Amino acid sequence: MKQYYTIIKLFILVLLVSFGGSLQAQSGPPKPPVGKRWVLNPDFSDEFNGNKLDETKWLDHHPTWKGRAPGLFMSSQVKVADGYLQLKGEKMKQDTLVKIGSKEVMFNIKGAAVVSKKTALFGYYECRVKAAATTMSTTFWFSGGGGKGPKGCDKYHQEWDIQECIGREGDFKGKYFASGMHSNAHYWYTHCDGKRNDYRASQVRFEDTEVASKDFHVYGGWWRDEASASYYYDNQEPKHQKFYDKITDKPMDKPMYMRLVHETYPFPWISLPTDEELADDSKNTVYYDWVRGYELVDIKQSNNSKLESEIKLYDEAVFFDVPEINVLASKSLKIPLSYKANEDREIVLRLMNYDDKKVKEIRFLAYAGYANLIHDFKTDTKLKPGKYKLISNLVPVGGDKKSVLDINTLVIHVKQ
CATH class of the missing domain: 2.60.120.200 (Jelly Rolls)
Structure with a gap:
């Protein structure tokens, strides 16, 4: 119909x-x-x-x-x-x-x-x-x-x-x-x-x-x-x-x-x-x-409406406001991001150094809608100064790398 x-x-x-x-x-x-x-x-x-x-x-x-x-x-x-x-x-x-x-x-x-x-x-x-x-x-x-x-x-x-x-x-x-x-x-x-x-x-x-x-x-x-x-x-x-x-x-x-x-x-x-x-x-x-x-x-309030999904309201994606940011060396990175999702999704954030070695990967639930947040990305140890890449994947709930809906990258410069 x-x-x-x-x-x-x-x-x-x-x-x-x-x-x-x-x-x-x-x-x-x-x-x-x-x-x-x-x-x-x-x-x-x-x-x-x-x-x-x-x-x-x-x-x-x-x-x-x-x-x-x-x-x-x-x-x-x-x-x-x-x-x-x-x-x-x-x-x-x-x-x-x-x-x-x-x-x-x-x-x-x-x-x-x-x-x-x-x-x-x-x-x-x-x-x-x-x-x-x-x-x-x-x-x-x-x-x-x-x-x-x-x-x-x-x-x-x-x-x-x-x-x-x-x-x-x-x-x-x-x-x-x-x-x-x-x-x-x-x-x-x-x-x-x-x-x-x-x-x-x-x-x-x-x-x-x-x-x-x-x-x-x-x-x-x-x-x-x-x-x-x-x-x-x-x-x-x-x-x-x-x-x-x-x-x-x-x-x-x-x-x-x-x-x-x-x-x-x-x-x-x-x-x-x-x-x-x-x-x-x-x-x-x-x-x-x-x-x-x-x-x-x-951002953490669930929503039972299925309207976004029914009309495919958004081109689903994760957005960073700028291509790169400067931060001080720490065990906690404050990452500003927004996303658009037609149904509940998960966001996977993978922090890589510039030798393409994974530093840490986290995953969190993203409720349907258009959201704006600052995510507290915690690392196991204090990051060393240098250049890093934060790669975002928007995936279905429980999805893996084969089901990625969107990919985006933020360059992070860690200062002493």
């Missing part, structure tokens, strides 16, 4: 995109802090390889928002097929009045929203998506949480937008939303007197020369803590953001829901989509290839 969806995805890629650089866009989380490991969070990860939305993870509608008029969120516009989550914008056959609170609001465009059933807190979240070629949105964001403010009579609500874009330019102020990546963080604050303000962090933007609907792109956000986030666009270097902190120094401190939304934006900032493009199936649909959420755990 997996092979079938792989073939379908490749076929659709040929039809939808030209094989350019963004097909090779980097995915996966950034390097974790020392002593930590990224593991996939199944509640916010989906490859969309079935034939319907996974109801254990997602709602096919927004539970508290009908949509920004004139775009109404409708479950009929949500589909999982051919290995993609597809959100489709269309023109309604007739105008529709919807009662929202005490008001009746007119809608005449069909939009879509998919919302996680669980809330997420800190972690790394990314998606691979091709925007619809209209002025309706293609988004990847979180909101929720909040509660009482620091004064007790005030309150706040959180919103974290990893990516918001549209799929074509036009003669309107917000045409820049048609390309690149646009990341925002909102601190929705209601004062004790009832006045509500949208306090925003400085926007983070990545520029691109092509519209977002021309190809698939990878958009990622690392919700680092209550006060900051980092953003990742394809293969570019990350950019960083400090959340608005004039009310409290921990403005983003509560869990939020993940949201994948296809909506209309307010005119005249962005023009409404035309009837012609909404009727064109080659333009009116957003394609989410996958979404993935990662959480940080301790």
Whole structure:
């Protein structure tokens, strides 16, 4: 079945995109802090390889928002097929009045929203998506949480937008939303007197020369803590953001829901989509290839999830940050290394002198995920000054030299 969806995805890629650089866009989380490991969070990860939305993870509608008029969120516009989550914008056959609170609001465009059933807190979240070629949105964001403010009579609500874009330019102020990546963080604050303000962090933007609907792109956000986030666009270097902190120094401190939304934006900032493009199936649909959420755990904490293995997330390997290091003569070598593994593996470290004689070999368990650590390599005697080689082998648990998955070498200069 997996092979079938792989073939379908490749076929659709040929039809939808030209094989350019963004097909090779980097995915996966950034390097974790020392002593930590990224593991996939199944509640916010989906490859969309079935034939319907996974109801254990997602709602096919927004539970508290009908949509920004004139775009109404409708479950009929949500589909999982051919290995993609597809959100489709269309023109309604007739105008529709919807009662929202005490008001009746007119809608005449069909939009879509998919919302996680669980809330997420800190972690790394990314998606691979091709925007619809209209002025309706293609988004990847979180909101929720909040509660009482620091004064007790005030309150706040959180919103974290990893990516918001549209799929074509036009003669309107917000045409820049048609390309690149646009990341925002909102601190929705209601004062004790009832006045509500949208306090925003400085926007983070990545520029691109092509519209977002021309190809698939990878958009990622690392919700680092209550006060900051980092953003990742394809293969570019990350950019960083400090959340608005004039009310409290921990403005983003509560869990939020993940949201994948296809909506209309307010005119005249962005023009409404035309009837012609909404009727064109080659333009009116957003394609989410996958979404993935990662959480940080301790390097020694086991993980029962098999997702990394199922989707073959990583090119499995052991990495040294630099080709060589200098250390003082000792019986203990502090070796900085990282690794990526789709399932539990073992790392074999073999210390050799430059006569290619083995000094010592050790083996330790490497739990599945992307880890960053400093390994304390202990030798039986104090090393003599000179040049050494540390050879790393990544192997299956219990594997031998015939089953090596990756080899890497670090040169070590031992000083007196």
